[in-house]
Amino acid sequence: MAEPVLQLSAISRAFGSGDEKTRVLDDLDLVMGAGERIAIMGSSGSGKSTLLHIAAGMDRPDAGRVRIAGTDLAGLDEPELTRHRARHIGLVFQDFNLMDSLTVSENIELPLWLNGIARREHAVSRLAEELGIGGLLDRLPESLSGGEKQRVAIARALVHRPLLVLADEPTGALDEVTAASVMALFEEVTRQSGASLLLVTHDRDVAAVCQRTLTLSGGQLH
Numbered sequence: 695m696a697e698p699v700l701q702l703s704a705i706s707r708a709f710g711s712g713d714e715k716t717r718v719l720d721d722l723d724l725v726m727g728a729g730e731r732i733a734i735m736g737s738s739g740s741g742k743s744t745l746l747h748i749a750a751g752m753d754r755p756d757a758g759r760v761r762i763a764g765t766d767l768a769g770l771d772e773p774e775l776t777r778h779r780a781r782h783i784g785l786v787f788q789d790f791n792l793m794d795s796l797t798v799s800e801n802i803e804l805p806l807w808l809n810g811i812a813r814r815e816h817a818v819s820r821l822a823e824e825l826g827i828g829g830l831l832d833r834l835p836e837s838l839s840g841g842e843k844q845r846v847a848i849a850r851a852l853v854h855r856p857l858l859v860l861a862d863e864p865t866g867a868l869d870e871v872t873a874a875s876v877m878a879l880f881e882e883v884t885r886q887s888g889a890s891l892l893l894v895t896h897d898r899d900v901a902a903v904c905q906r907t908l909t910l911s912g913g914q915l916h
């Protein structure tokens with residue numbers, strides 16, 4: 695069998711200390727194959743964003759192992775981890791995390807710069823067109839609506855054709871019609887490039903583009 699794209703083994707993560715300590719993830723396992731799309735649902739505070747941050751290597755688990763494309767993240771120092779993430783992962787943050795001083799176009803190109811990939815003008819403009827933000831490329835993020843920012847964040851997550859796309863409620867700021875077209879794009883792009891998609895959502899229609907839907911509760915996936 696081909697190597698899993700993402701393998702989470704016995705992941706635990708708690709916040710706080712003493713009596714205030716809350717175990718958010720508790721001995722959690724997940725294996726994702728190439729091209730697989732998995733939706734994660736679960737109530738607010740159940741640990742969905744924590745799980746994505748750990749999968750991306752932005753947060754380290756208290757216990758357990760994270761492997762991306764066969765590499766154990768625990769064995770990487772910070773610069774190596776940053777390079778590994780930039781190369782293999784496309785991340786859509788719940789709060790977008792756009793760079794305020796960069797234009798829309800520059801924000802979308804960021805993963806290309808980080809990977810030393812020559813600017814692919816048409817890749818940027820095509821993605822932007824497909825997401826309905828083609829007319830916004832020279833604007834700064836502060837001038838955009840929430841849904842426009844969200845679509846810039848999605849373009850940035852896809853532009854370098856990552857192995858694994860991690861998306862935290864990527865349609866949370868979008869109306870139904872725009873959400874449907876964004877999900878169609880996620881599906882098309884991941885199909886074309888063989889990328890895997892781990893998607894957090896509260897919306898069953900959005901989850902429907904995934905082959906599997908898991909629920910996070912009690913620190914584990916069900």
Ligand SMILES: Nc1ncnc2c1ncn2[C@@H]1O[C@H](COP(=O)(O)OP(=O)(O)OP(=O)(O)O)[C@@H](O)[C@H]1O
Binds near residue numbers: 709740
């Ligand atoms: N850095 C942190 N310090 C302390 N507590 C944290 C930290 N990060 C997350 N938590 C807590 O861990 C729990 C899980 O948070 P998380 O953001 O993963 O939830 P979520 O499932 O993404 O929720 P939502 O659906 O509201 O986005 C919450 O109770 C949160 O307060």
Ligand SMILES: [Mg+2]
Binds near residue numbers: 742743744788
């Ligand atoms: Mg969250």
